[in-house]
Amino acid sequence: MPRIDIDTIGEDVPLLEGIRTTRSLRRLKPDPVPPELIRKVCEAGTFAPSGGNRQPWFFIAVTEPERRAWVAERYRPAFHKYIAPAQEVAKDPNYPEAKRKNMKAAIYLADHLHEAPVLLFVAGWTRQGRPQLQALMPAIQNVLLACRAVGLGACLTQIHLAHGREIDEWLGLPENCPTCAMIPIGWPIGRYARPVRRSIDACLFWEKADGVGE
Numbered sequence: 510m511p512r513i514d515i516d517t518i519g520e521d522v523p524l525l526e527g528i529r530t531t532r533s534l535r536r537l538k539p540d541p542v543p544p545e546l547i548r549k550v551c552e553a554g555t556f557a558p559s560g561g562n563r564q565p566w567f568f569i570a571v572t573e574p575e576r577r578a579w580v581a582e583r584y585r586p587a588f589h590k591y592i593a594p595a596q597e598v599a600k601d602p603n604y605p606e607a608k609r610k611n612m613k614a615a616i617y618l619a620d621h622l623h624e625a626p627v628l629l630f631v632a633g634w635t636r637q638g639r640p641q642l643q644a645l646m647p648a649i650q651n652v653l654l655a656c657r658a659v660g661l662g663a664c665l666t667q668i669h670l671a672h673g674r675e676i677d678e679w680l681g682l683p684e685n686c687p688t689c690a691m692i693p694i695g696w697p698i699g700r701y702a703r704p705v706r707r708s709i710d711a712c713l714f715w716e717k718a719d720g721v722g723e
């Protein structure tokens with residue numbers, strides 16, 4: 510890999526093009542990612558909005574191979590349990606191909622999670638006993654967009670929550686600061702491209718949402 514200039518990498522991607530071409534990249538090379546680049550994508554996360562500008566987020570990057578393996582040992586069985594019913598449904602020959610591909614990629618991630626060079630956990634202070642997902646999700650999206658800009662593959666995941674408190678404790682997080690997501694990050698094997706989405710014309714209404722829910 511050529512030397513990376515942390516200050517300039519990703520700065521030239523037009524914002525809307527970056528947004529339109531950010532998708533989950535789950536096939537990652539095991540090659541290391543410079544810590545300064547992880548710092549850069551997490552810094553993008555800190556520019557997210559949050560209620561009262563409370564900025565409840567923390568980012569914990571797990572990079573040591575044994576520690577990544579520890580997480581993967583918990584993620585893999587939890588994911589396979591989660592996906593098993595969908596795999597049954599996918600046996601139908603009419604099951605949409607795009608969904609089948611997505612499922613395959615998610616299974617690949619579960620089986621190769623230990624190879625991802627960075628497992629980035631996102632945690633945040635609770636408020637009135639509840640996680641502030643509404644503040645953490647914009648921060649997470651900023652991290653995903655920043656990964657897109659600098660060319661790192663990433664995917665928002667939540668399956669680790671099946672082992673929530675055990676993993677949080679292991680990360681050194683107190684009870685009032687749980688994780689809400691884990692983002693495997695690495696140099697991608699695939700490429701960024703437009704993801705499959707419903708047309709804007711099926712989503713946008715003016716004045717009244719006629720026909721929604723039909």
Ligand SMILES: Cc1cc2nc3c(=O)[nH]c(=O)nc-3n(C[C@H](O)[C@H](O)[C@H](O)COP(=O)(O)O)c2cc1C
Binds near residue numbers: 531614665667704
């Ligand atoms: C709240 C949330 C939780 C998710 N959890 C997982 C997960 O645990 N594992 C995974 O492989 N993908 C997970 N995803 C990624 C979605 O499967 C993915 O965004 C969706 O299939 C669309 O694919 P795309 O991002 O490539 O367009 C999650 C996404 C969201 C928004």
